[in-house]
Amino acid sequence: EAQVTQNxxxxxxxxxxxxxxxxSQNMNHEYMSWYRQDPGLGLRQIYYSMNVEVxxxxxxxEGYKVSRKEKRNFPLILESPSPNQTSLYFCASSLxxxxxxxxxxxGTRLTVV
Amino acid sequence: GQQLNQSPQSMFIQEGEDVSMNCTSSSIFNTxxxxxxxxxxxxxxxxxxxxxxxxxxxxxxxxxxxITRKDSFLNISASIPSxxxxxxxAGPSKTGANxxxxxxGTRLTVIx
Numbered sequence: 178e179a180q181v182t183q184n185x186x187x188x189x190x191x192x193x194x195x196x197x198x199x200x201s202q203n204m205n206h207e208y209m210s211w212y213r214q215d216p217g218l219g220l221r222q223i224y225y226s227m228n229v230e231v232x233x234x235x236x237x238x239e240g241y242k243v244s245r246k247e248k249r250n251f252p253l254i255l256e257s258p259s260p261n262q263t264s265l266y267f268c269a270s271s272l273x274x275x276x277x278x279x280x281x282x283x284g285t286r287l288t289v290v
Numbered sequence: 291g292q293q294l295n296q297s298p299q300s301m302f303i304q305e306g307e308d309v310s311m312n313c314t315s316s317s318i319f320n321t322x323x324x325x326x327x328x329x330x331x332x333x334x335x336x337x338x339x340x341x342x343x344x345x346x347x348x349x350x351x352x353x354x355x356x357i358t359r360k361d362s363f364l365n366i367s368a369s370i371p372s373x374x375x376x377x378x379x380a381g382p383s384k385t386g387a388n389x390x391x392x393x394x395g396t397r398l399t400v401i402x
Binding site for chain 1: 292294296299321323325330331332333334335338340378380382383388389390391392393394395
């Protein structure tokens with residue numbers, strides 16, 4: 178089944194403790210992206226990647242890192258999480274986002290205390 | 291910065307009623323996409339629009355690409371309880387790179 182898989186689905190952590198949210202897609206898509214969703218703000222893009230080793234900042238990149246060492250994987254790294262990064266995070270992939278849209282994962286709900 | 295304004299922000303409707311929502315942009319778009327997010331899940335693409343004036347249907351859903359190219363509309367006919375969720379519009383991001391920018395969403399509640 179074609180899908181985007183994120184792990185974990187839920188995560189509670191403490192301020193400053195580094196964490197990684199994994200994302201994997203099995204559709205051989207070039208484009209991958211991370212979004213965060215907050216009430217009243219919709220989906221805001223954190224980082225995106227156009228292919229292996231090609232990444233760029235989205236609209237809200239502060240406090241996040243990403244890497245794209247393999248086509249299928251696009252982990253999101255929070256080196257020193259803070260409470261304002263408490264949010265619902267989505268990974269997404271696409272062959273051509275503007276034409277075909279993104280396929281989204283099921284989300285990771287992160288709470289930073 | 292770039293903005294996609296969706297209205298209304300939320301709607302409460304009776305089962306069986308028709309629903310209309312819209313999305314407006316300050317800049318011209320050449321693509322409009324509409325997504326639905328079920329509670330606890332990621333957004334799923336409903337309809338894609340590629341031409342000004344285009345009207346496209348997907349079951350009970352109909353979306354239109356506004357002729358000014360700065361807006362789009364989504365209509366749901368004869369709503370049912372499973373229509374509950376958040377509806378997002380999306381269009382090309384100004385960051386380029388074939389990127390997508392999402393609106394703030396319209397939350398729909400259907401009362402049985």
